[in-house]
Amino acid sequence: MTAFWIAAGALVALVLALLCLPLLRRKSSSGNSRQSINTAIFRDQLAELDRDLASGAVSAGDHATAREELERRVLEDVAADTQAEPDAQRRLPRTAIGLTVALPAAAIALYLLIGTPAALDPAAQQAAASPSAAEVEEMVAKLASRLEQNPDNPQGWVMLGRSYKVMGRFDDAAKAFDKAGAAMESDPELMLEVSELSAEMNQGKVEGRGAALLKRVLKDQPDNPRALVLAGTDAYFRQDYPATLRHWERVLAQVPPDSEDARNLSAGIEKVRSQMGQAAPAAQPAAPAKAAASTTATAVSGRVSLAPALAGKAAADDVVFIFARAAQGPRMPLAVLRIRAADLPRDFTLDDSMAMSPDMKLSSAGELRIEARISKSGDAIPKSGDLSGELVPVKPGAKNLQLSIDKVLP
Incomplete structure (x- = not known):
């Protein structure tokens, strides 16, 4: 996340430099440029008057009057440029400063509005990658x-x-x-x-x-x-x-x-x-x-039953999952047994032969969580309305467990 903001800041600084440097240069070049143009125009018009005088197109008096008029206009333009140049010089730095502040602020605001700031947070990104x-x-x-x-x-x-x-x-x-x-x-x-x-x-x-x-x-x-x-x-x-x-x-x-x-x-x-x-x-x-x-070390056994208060909430064909998980750590079942609600109460044994993965076995856990769940939908994902019960902690090798399905999942 820090690397992202450093890179973003460097790019913003580069863009600001490209935008502001021409503005700052203009304060020294804009005035000189306009004066040069005015001087060139004055010289062209003066040369034209001189040609008219030489050809006899204007009299000496008219030539003098026109020359004075040209000189007066040039003096007025120079005075106006001299007055306007400080204002322009003051405005250009202010414009550059305004861009320096406004451009990053606008970019950040726009990113927060339509971007994905949470993508910069690894924890948020990981949570987003784990669907419910x-x-x-x-x-x-x-x-x-x-x-x-x-x-x-x-x-x-x-x-x-x-x-x-x-x-x-x-x-x-x-x-x-x-x-x-x-x-x-x-x-x-x-x-x-x-x-x-x-x-x-x-x-x-x-x-x-x-x-x-x-x-x-x-x-x-x-x-x-x-x-x-x-x-x-x-x-x-x-x-x-x-x-x-x-x-x-x-x-x-x-x-x-x-x-x-x-x-x-x-x-x-x-x-x-x-x-x-x-x-x-x-x-x-x-x-x-x-x-x-060997069997003792790799198995747990007992009897699972449905609490009398919930007897009316289970149908005979509902699926019952009995499984062992590690009491602490990953929630992946270490052993699973699948029966029907009609089989309750039922003696059960969970052992390593029922492992879903050869790398995760009941015997490898220090303490276990033994759970039973009546699934109304028939699949392994818990849902609201399912009936469940659990025993925790349980040591591998435990016998004569009494597991009661006694609560309804909210």
Whole structure:
């Protein structure tokens, strides 16, 4: 912001110099210039009189009278110039000073009136760049409306589907991707969008079209990290732990050993190996205890219920989101569970397998905020009229939590 005003001041000073210097120079040159013109005219007229006298066009008496008249006019002009010059000299500096004050003042006033002063404030600029939930919904609604009027826009449907996916409106996202048609199968990344959405809608399992597209990507690109992670996750929720290890270990071989991705994958692989030990306790008797310790460290569990006073405000088909956030820091959920209001009261467990990002897991937080919200609209963005409840602070590994949905969002 300071640099802007310095640069603006320098430009104003340059403009003022270009405007005022000619005005200031005129006080020494304007008077001399006019006197020179008057003198030249006098000489021309006097020379003409002399020629007329020589040719006999005028008499000597007329010549003398005309010469006296010319001399008198020249003296009057010189006197007038002498009187006017101080006034002009006084006015020119005043004009320059007036421009020096008025021009910057007018520029600043005009900028404040029709410009964007807030753009100079980084905090204001950052706030302006972060739209509210209502603004996001409005933008998405406008995009949906335009696409309904002009549906022949595959990229528009892809964008709308991604927007719905981020908002938690998975059914709407699936419909938008369907309307994108063949465009969703033209690129591996878009094909994986469909597969990931299927996993979101089916508790981690990739079903239907999503499963077919995931299989195609892995056939064409067997080392695609995104596809391998998703295939491993799908296998994990089907309790096909050998397949999970096969996919995730293939990804682990591709990432730098000291990277965050490597650490997250290693932790996931270790957890799967522990659970494989739980499935075969006779072969590895020490594994169940290890797995139990791992689960305890990476999960919270309890029971969520709807307060009796709000029982009449929830419909059976309303969506219920149960999620864990860090008690302090980013509000991005670390684990999410989606059920229906008809399922309440309901026992729940949130753990690292439900993380929305491999870089942000429940086990990485020192303290948690456990929240439950009944969404009347069915999407993840809070709205007025939604029902909610929370517990804070909660330590990772906590059990037997009693989470009550007991308030209405204003």
